[in-house]
Amino acid sequence: MTALPQSTEKRLGLVIDLDTCVGCQACVTACKGWNDAGIGLSDQDPYGANPSGTFLNRVHSYQVAIPDGPAQVVTFPRSCLHCDNAPCVTVCPTGASYKRAEDGIVLVNEDACIGCGLCAWACPYGAREMDAAQGVMKKCTLCVDRIYNETLPEEDREPACVRTCPTNARHFGDLADPDSAVSRLVAERGGYDLMPDMGTRPTNKYLPPRRKGPGAASPLEPLLDVQASGIAGWLDRMLGKL
């Protein structure tokens, strides 16, 4: 059913720390690796001149011009935000796109998808990509096949992107629970929504990168002002006259 649930018991989602993300793309490959098993995420011409493929998570890199300091580079992972008011769900004509009442995860039932692409149009964040080989819509599942999977060791029961992140920039948890680790992180670090004016009420939050302030003076700077004296000074004056 493409009607959104009134509320969800849990709000499972990600908190992404832009301060510690180094843009290594490990989450991109871990996501692709895990979700490529089974039905898969197809690639087109992957080793050719014009490679293209279906990804559920992509990392951008931005330069931020700061008025009173040097520019900062921010790497920015982008994936489904599992919105409370998900526009991708209500536009779906077949009921393939849905939001789970129990944990708030937004999923696609590929068996019911007609590949019209309207959900991808409705998403402001570019979280959905049509699989060019299968003709159905793909999106982040929050690794629903890992987080509840009791055949996996407990430490692996989190999304592949979170599990693999070498700098711990990705956190997974219940954002409906104010005492969860992710909710505390959001409260302490000022976690925010992307494009809040779009009215989507995303579950995922981003933690802002810290301001680095003006650049420190170089330790070699005093040497710039050194005046030569003695023989060196004489040489300097003579050479200057040539």
Next chain:
Amino acid sequence: MHPAPSVILFSVLSGLGFGFLAFLGWGALMPSGWLAFLLWGLGYGLAVAGLLAATFHLGNPKNALKAFTQWRTSWLSREAWASVATLILLAPVALSDIFGLGLPRILGQVGGALAILTVFTTAMIYTQIKAVPRWHHWLTPVMFLTFALAGGAMLSGRAWAPVLLLAVGAVLLAVWRVGDGAFAAAGQSLGTATGLDRLGVPSVLDPAHTAGNYLKREMIFVVGRKHAARLRKIALVLASVAPALVLLLPLGLFGIALATVLHLAGALAARWLFFAEAEHVVGLYYGARG
């Protein structure tokens, strides 16, 4: 947005078809015999051809019947219902006209209203999308409805069809004027898309991927400004002014045919622009849209 030929053809042909079916249902012409067969056939042909073209846009059309299930929330599902209901409801009216069965016209009145409702549901598929500010405006359904009514009036030879055709031009001018400022008015930027406006002014340092992907192909279509300006003039002249003038000449049936050909060409240009010029906010992540 990517101007997919299937969707452009679908919305133009089915818009004209349902517009014409509405006028036939309302009894604007009251043809009989072979003439009724030809005219109703034209209306049905246009509407069905449009719907068939739309299925070419689907990645997985074998599930198409499931599109009837979500009418409570989805405009696309409502469009499926409205179009099929119109075609079914008007069928006995068409047969009545062809064979002179004399069915009460009320069925045609309701069917005609449903045909117009179908065009409205088509328009709402685009209007509802907040992520495309150019579409997210009440002028979008006004444009679709004006096209359908003008086209229907033109095909059924109404005397005031030229007025409606000129209204199409006026609506197009309004759509372009409002649309050109829509993205800025929505107030989204790379800063709000990433939340980095807290820190300063972000710009793309390095693209996330060098080759294309679905998002870039589907939603980040960039149309040249000069190209667009020329196409707007073509659309305005062909869809509105030229067919209105042709209909004012005493050319009879040939005039209607000529006006229709001109109007269709202009409508295709206008609909191409409707997609090609529509800026999706996801483009912000890729440094498009300024």
